[in-house]
Amino acid sequence: MDSTTIIGLGSMAMAGLTMAIGSIAPALAEGRAVSRALQSIAQQPDEADILSRILFVGLAMIESIAIYCFVISIILIFVNPFWEKMSAGG
C-alpha cells in the first residue's frame, strides 16, 4: 500500500471509530444526569424550575465532549490536512 492509501484508510477508519467510541460515555452520563434530575424533581416539585435549568446546563457540558469527537471526525473526513497535502503534492 502506498502512503496515500494508508492515509485515506487511517482517516476514514479513525473518523468512524472516534464517533463510535466517543459517544458511549457522554450518552451514559447524560442518561444518569437526567435520571438524577427526575428523581430530584420528584422529591421537590417546587424547585423544578431551578433543577431543570441546572440540568440543561449540565447536559450541554456533557454533550460538548461528544461534540468534540464529532468535530474531529468531520475534520478527518472533510478538511483532512494530510489528504489535501497529498492531493496537492502528488
Added chain:
Amino acid sequence: MEISPDTKIIWSWGFVNLNLTIIFTWAIMAMIVLTAWMATRKLVVHPPLSRWQNIFEAIVTIMRNHIREIIGPDISRYMPFVGTLYLFIAVSNLLIVIPEYRPPTGSLSTTAALALCVFFAVPIYSIAAQGVGGYLKHYIEPSPIMLPMHIMGELTRTLTLAVRLFGSIMSESMIAGALLAIIPFFLPVVMKLFGLLIGQIQAYIFAVLASIYIASAASSDRGRKQEEIPMAYRGGGHVLGK
C-alpha cells in the same frame, strides 16, 4: 458538502474576502437593530403597550431574571454584554427555518470571535469591579501552585465555548443536508426541528456560561469566590423589583 459558510466567497477586494458568514452576520445585526429601533420608538409606561414593546419587555425581563440568578442583584453593567450574546446567537440559530440560510454560528470564525469577546470581557469586568490587584490576586487564590491550572482553565474555557457552539450548529446543518439523501421528505424536517431546539439551548448555554465566568471572576468581593453558581441553588424565587 461544505462544512461552514466561510468557504463561499461572495465578493473579493484586495485581501478582503466577503464570505457568506459575514453577509449573514450583517443581515442578522441589521435585523436585530431595526426591530429594536421599531419597538422602542414610542415607549409608554402605562398599558396598553404596543405589541413590540410587550415582546421586548418579556424577553428583557426573562434574560434579566436568569442573569440575576447567577451574578447577583446588581447586573446593570453585565446585562448589555450577556444579553447581546444571547440575542445574537438565538436569532442566528432561529433563522434556520429560512431555506437557503446557513447560520453564521455554524462557522468556527464566528464562534471563536464570540468566545474571544467573553475571554476579554472577564478581565475587563473583573478589573472594573475589583481593580488590577484584586484581579491578579484571584489567579493565586487558593495557593500559588494553582496558577498554571487557572491559566489553563481560562484558555480551555474559551476554547470549549467556541467549539461547543460551532459543533452543535454545524452538525445540525450538515446532518439535515446528509439526510436528504436517505428519506427526502420527513426526516430532514424532524432534524430541522431538533436543530432549532439545540440551537436555542446552545444560545442559552453560551450566555449562562459567559455570565458564570464573569461572576466567578468579578464578584469575589462578596465572598463567593469558590462557588460557580452562587444564587441558582438558593431557593426558587426571582428577585422582585428592578
